[in-house]
Amino acid sequence: MPSFETIIGLEVHAQLQTKSKMFCGCSTRFGSAPNTQVCPVCLGLPGALPVVNVKAVEAAVKMGLATGCTVARRSVFARKNYFYPDCPKNYQISQYEHPLCSNGFLHVEGGEKRIGITRVHLEEDAGKLIHLEGDDHSYADMNRVGVPLIEIVSEPDIRSPRQAASYMQKLRTIVRYLEICDGNMEEGSLRCDVNVSLRKKGSDKFGTKTEVKNLNSFKAVEQALEFEIERQARLLGEGRKIQQDTLLWDSVKGESQIMRSKEEAHDYRYFPEPDLLVLDIPESLIQRVDTEIPELPDAKLDRFVSDLGLPKYDAEVLTSSREIAGYFEATAKELGDAKAVSNWVMGEVLRELKDKKIDISQFKILPRQLAALIAEVQSGGINMPTAKDVFRDMAGTGNEAKDIIEKKGLKQISDEGALDAVVVSVLDNYPQEVAKYLAGKDKLLKFLVGQVMKETRGKAHPQKATDLLKEALEKRRGS
Numbered sequence: 001m002p003s004f005e006t007i008i009g010l011e012v013h014a015q016l017q018t019k020s021k022m023f024c025g026c027s028t029r030f031g032s033a034p035n036t037q038v039c040p041v042c043l044g045l046p047g048a049l050p051v052v053n054v055k056a057v058e059a060a061v062k063m064g065l066a067t068g069c070t071v072a073r074r075s076v077f078a079r080k081n082y083f084y085p086d087c088p089k090n091y092q093i094s095q096y097e098h099p100l101c102s103n104g105f106l107h108v109e110g111g112e113k114r115i116g117i118t119r120v121h122l123e124e125d126a127g128k129l130i131h132l133e134g135d136d137h138s139y140a141d142m143n144r145v146g147v148p149l150i151e152i153v154s155e156p157d158i159r160s161p162r163q164a165a166s167y168m169q170k171l172r173t174i175v176r177y178l179e180i181c182d183g184n185m186e187e188g189s190l191r192c193d194v195n196v197s198l199r200k201k202g203s204d205k206f207g208t209k210t211e212v213k214n215l216n217s218f219k220a221v222e223q224a225l226e227f228e229i230e231r232q233a234r235l236l237g238e239g240r241k242i243q244q245d246t247l248l249w250d251s252v253k254g255e256s257q258i259m260r261s262k263e264e265a266h267d268y269r270y271f272p273e274p275d276l277l278v279l280d281i282p283e284s285l286i287q288r289v290d291t292e293i294p295e296l297p298d299a300k301l302d303r304f305v306s307d308l309g310l311p312k313y314d315a316e317v318l319t320s321s322r323e324i325a326g327y328f329e330a331t332a333k334e335l336g337d338a339k340a341v342s343n344w345v346m347g348e349v350l351r352e353l354k355d356k357k358i359d360i361s362q363f364k365i366l367p368r369q370l371a372a373l374i375a376e377v378q379s380g381g382i383n384m385p386t387a388k389d390v391f392r393d394m395a396g397t398g399n400e401a402k403d404i405i406e407k408k409g410l411k412q413i414s415d416e417g418a419l420d421a422v423v424v425s426v427l428d429n430y431p432q433e434v435a436k437y438l439a440g441k442d443k444l445l446k447f448l449v450g451q452v453m454k455e456t457r458g459k460a461h462p463q464k465a466t467d468l469l470k471e472a473l474e475k476r477r478g479s
């Protein structure tokens with residue numbers, strides 16, 4: 001599609017990790033029996049009045065500050081009217097004309113690309129309709145009704161599906177750093193609607209956009225956008241018009257289907273929520289929340305590069321999770337060699353977490369213990385292949401490296417006298433290989449080193465073994 005430019009905007013919903021709902025005291029716990037976390041307020045029974053959850057407001061302010069938004073001292077809740085079985089009040093309390101936070105931004109692609117954030121506003125979630133296999137009924141679970149959400153609306157600054165996924169990833173990292181949302185996309189705590197349109201290259205007018213709803217993985221965001229861009233390009237290429245539709249993505253079939261023609265804002269008959277006062281935020285609350293914001297991923301990345309001397313790639317991987325970054329930093333502080341620790345964390349540690357499907361808080365090797373293991377390698381106590389075995393043992397048992405090395409007798413053999421004896425016996429055992437090596441087949445050195453490693457059950461110091469072998473072979477050449 002050389003003639004079209006892609007314009008993408010995202011609306012991301014993040015469920016806030018508060019104990020109670022947005023406007024009532026019901027629990028927000030995930031996974032409880034259906035309809036056990038409901039009350040007259042969230043069920044919208046007549047006469048029940050909403051009360052704002054201040055923890056949700058603080059979380060939204062936090063997100064606004066973390067993304068460079070202006071936090072409005074006065075914002076307004078509004079009713080968004082729609083009729084659907086998962087919405088018992090027939091309206092959702094959201095924010096419309098006067099959102100809590102506006103005009104922010106974040107960076108993706110290693111700081112190269114800035115994506116504007118139009119607004120971050122507060123609203124409540126809807127319920128869930130459940131359809132069971134082989135059952136033609138719809139079941140409604142109202143536990144999620146009234147759970148606090150923030151909606152983060154981006155500017156139409158995104159130009160490719162890859163960029164959209166990176167933006168979504170960055171948002172997830174930030175809400176997790178802030179500890180306001182667990183970012184669990186499978187459980188729907190973080191989900192995304194994408195808006196996409198095409199326009200002729202060089203044009204500054206937007207084309208008609210379509211919206212794909214409820215994408216709950218980075219892969220789905222990317223694939224749904226790719227599919228939709230292709231569909232629009234095909235229609236435009238045939239000289240047809242794009243309808244402003246809302247589509248649903250089917251991740252199994254890998255295609256989107258038109259759900260309904262897109263509603264306009266006036267279809268929702270927004271008006272200020274008469275049961276709530278204007279949301280008045282004292283300056284003191286904004287200041288206090290600001291002090292609670294931890295070092296954010298971009299700042300941490302810069303510091304890892306400038307203070308610890310890490311390559312940008314390492315810093316990016318390590319700071320993608322606050323917990324991993326913390327683990328890395330604690331280990332690097334113990335050892336005093338950031339790059340060596342980075343290699344271990346990005347390699348063995350992340351692989352172990354992935355294999356065992358655990359997070360770093362459940363990982364058995366403490367930073368102090370990993371530093372001690374790396375120190376064993378650096379001092380020549382054990383070689384790298386042995387260290388990786390010891391690592392796996394530690395990850396299973398939580399034991400100290402030095403105890404495992406001692407108990408299993410894994411100490412590296414660096415003593416020249418001991419190695420020399422092995423070298424001599426290997427050369428005696430493989431006279432043909434020795435002869436071929438001396439006749440010019442250099443590659444056989446590797447084979448002979450392998451035999452020394454085998455004889456010592458992997459414990460020989462590889463470089464010393466190689467040096468000694470070369471020396472002994474040269475002697476035989478002379479004799």
Ligand SMILES: [Zn+2]
Nearest residue numbers: 024026039042
């Ligand atoms: Zn309730």
